[in-house]
Each structure stands twice: as C-alpha cells, then as structure tokens.
Amino acid sequence: LAKTTQPISMDSYEGQEVNITCSHNNIATNDYITWYQQFPSQGPRFIIQGYKTKVTNEVASLFIPADRKSSTLSLPRVSLSDTAVYYCLVGDRANDYKLSFGAGTTVTVRA
Amino acid sequence: GAVVSQHPSWVICKSGTSVKIECRSLDFQATTMFWYRQFPKQSLMLMATSNEGSKATYEQGVEKDKFLINHASLTLSTLTVTSAHPEDSSFYICSARTGLAGASSYNEQFFGPGTRLTVL
Numbered sequence: 001l002a003k004t005t006q007p008i009s010m011d012s013y014e015g016q017e018v019n020i021t022c023s024h025n026n027i028a029t030n031d032y033i034t035w036y037q038q039f040p041s042q043g044p045r046f047i048i049q050g051y052k053t054k055v056t057n058e059v060a061s062l063f064i065p066a067d068r069k070s071s072t073l074s075l076p077r078v079s080l081s082d083t084a085v086y087y088c089l090v091g092d093r094a095n096d097y098k099l100s101f102g103a104g105t106t107v108t109v110r111a
Numbered sequence: 112g113a114v115v116s117q118h119p120s121w122v123i124c125k126s127g128t129s130v131k132i133e134c135r136s137l138d139f140q141a142t143t144m145f146w147y148r149q150f151p152k153q154s155l156m157l158m159a160t161s162n163e164g165s166k167a168t169y170e171q172g173v174e175k176d177k178f179l180i181n182h183a184s185l186t187l188s189t190l191t192v193t194s195a196h197p198e199d200s201s202f203y204i205c206s207a208r209t210g211l212a213g214a215s216s217y218n219e220q221f222f223g224p225g226t227r228l229t230v231l
Contacts, residue, residue, distance in 0.1 A: 034219070043115075043204045043222035044155070087154070097208075098145070099220060101155040 004088045009106045018075040020105050022088030025069045032091040033064060033071045037084045038104070044087065048073070075107075083109045114138055115207050117223035124195055125231055131191045132226045134205030140185035141207035145220065146178075149202040161188045195230045202227055 005023040012018045024033065032051050036044035048055055050062040050071070061074040075082060085104040091097045114137040124130050134144055142163050147155040159169045159180050167180035177199075179191040188207075192199055206220040 036222075041202065041225065041227065043117075043206070043225045046219065046221060049219065096160070098157060098160065099206075100157065101147075103154055 003100075004090055004102050006086075006088050006102065006105045008103060009108070011108050011110065012078055013110050014079055015077050018078050018082070018107055018109075020073045020075075020086055020088070020107070021070055022073070023070045024088070024090045027068050027090050028092075033062065033068075034089045034091060034099075035060070035062065035073045036087045036089065038087065039084050047086075078107075078109045080109050080111060083107060113209055113219075113221040115141075115205065115221050115223040117203075117205055117226050119226060120224060121227040121229075123229045123231065126196050127194055129191055129193045130195055130228060131189055132203055132205075132228075134188045134190070134207070134223055136186045136207045136209075136221075139207075139209050141188075141209065142185060143208040144182060144188040145206045145208075146180060146188075146190050147204045147206070149204060149225075151202075155204060158190075192228065195228070197230045200228055200230045 032049055034049040035047040037047050038044040048057055048060045048062045050064050052064050055062045063072045085106050087101055087104040089099050116135045116137055118133045122130055144161045146158045148158050149155045157170050158173045159167045161167045161180050161182040163182045163185050169175045177193055182188040202225050204225045206222040208220050
C-alpha cells in the first residue's frame with residue numbers, strides 16, 4: 001500500500017494560491033493520485049485525480065512530475081470557504097483501490 | 112451526478128441498543144460501497160468493503176459481529192452497529208464506487224455526508 005506524506009497544516013490568506021505537496025515514493029505503475037477535501041462533520045469531497053503530468057479542473061490543478069513520486073495540489077485564489085482538510089491518496093490497485101487516508105493537510109485561510 | 116446519501120444524518124441512542132445507518136447511491140449503481148469511521152480530530156479509517164450480493168470484507172481489528180453490513184442492492188448498503196456502547200460514538204461515512212472494473216474511473220469513490228452516532 002503506497003503511503004503518502006503531506007504537511008500537517010498550512011496557513012494562507014484570501015486571494016493567494018495554495019500549493020500542497022504530497023510524497024508517495026512507493027507509488028505503483030497503475031496507481032492514480034486523488035485529492036479530497038473535507039469540511040468538519042461532512043464526508044470528503046472529490047477534488048481532482050491524475051496519473052501523470054498536469055490535470056486541471058474548475059477548482060484545482062494537480063501537478064505530477066515524471067517520476068510520480070510526488071504530486072502538488074494547487075488551489076488558485078483561495079477564499080475563507082476553502083479552509084478544510086485536504087487528503088492526498090494513492091489508489092492501490094493491488095488492494096482493489098481501497099483508500100487509506102493519512103492525516104491530511106489542514107489548510108486555514110485567513111482574511 | 113455521483114451523489115451518495117446517508118440516513119440518518121445523526122442519531123443518539125442508549126447503550127446496548129442497535130443502530131442502522133443507510134447509505135444510498137442516488138443516481139448511479141454501486142457494486143462496491145465502503146464504510147469508514149472517523150473520530151474527532153482524526154482521519155478516516157476504513158472499516159469494511161461491501162460488495163453487492165456478497166459478504167462484506169472487514170479490515171483488521173473491526174468486529175464483523177458488531178458492525179453488520181448488508182449490501183442487498185446496487186444502490187443501498189446498510190451498517191448496523193449492534194449493542195452500541197459509548198466508545199462506538201463516532202462519525203460514520205460511506206462511499207460508493209461508480210466505475211466498472213477496467214475503466215479509468217474504477218478507483219473513484221464518492222462519499223456520503225456522514226452519520227454522527229452518539230451512544231449515551
């Protein structure tokens with residue numbers, strides 16, 4: 001099971017770009033990288049998923065270098081409502097893609 | 112699309128009673144659903160994997176006789192906490208997988224809003 005490592009917390013201000021880097025040194029060839037957002041007392045919400053290079057959607061971008069041993073979630077121009085816990089997960093094909101949640105990164109956006 | 116609901120959203124019960132939590136995929140069929148538990152200030156812990164029409168697979172350390180899981184249809188899975196005790200108080204979250212094996216979306220999971228269980 002590929003383990004992920006990400007910072008415990010990050011602080012930012014409204015309007016800034018937030019970049020959260022996740023390490024997954026043991027990622028397997030067929031594994032995908034997925035990021036979720038969770039607000040208190042809510043279920044996680046899917047943000048973005050990627051395999052390699054760059055993926056962008058309406059809320060975030062995901063940068064994955066060629067070796068795929070890390071990935072960076074980029075949140076452009078954050079607002080107070082982006083304060084949440086962000087989880088980086090690697091899909092474990094060998095384990096039928098069960099998700100193993102780490103501690104996540106608590107992002108706090110201040111005015 | 113890909114909406115998952117849970118019912119109830121919160122429940123308070125007395126110690127020794129059983130509580131059933133429902134997880135439904137509203138706009139898709141889910142061959143696999145997952146049940147997680149989350150204690151305050153902690154991350155999600157996978158409890159079990161539920162496949163439609165077969166017995167659930169429990170993670171190590173999770174008592175299968177205490178946490179009964181039934182996945183009778185492609186849109187409904189239930190978790191029953193039997194003889195609940197205060198230490199079972201937690202936030203229970205389900206997720207459902209949308210894609211078919213072999214598809215690029217197979218590993219996408221969509222989560223329900225969670226059920227807060229408080230055992231007195």
